[in-house]
Amino acid sequence: MYKTKLPKHTFIIRYGYAYTLEAEEEELIKRYKIKNWSTIKSGL
Secondary structure (H helix, E strand, C coil), X not given: CCCCCCCCCEEEEEXXXXXXXXXXXXXXXXXXXXXXXXXXXXXX
């Protein structure tokens, strides 16, 4: 139905946001907004 490429360490998708963990020199959590979340959510 939907295809996407997510960063390697995506650990949760909630309320229209995907969270990833990047641990190089320091640990960094990034948040990505899923623009069509309402469409995806209603299709679940």
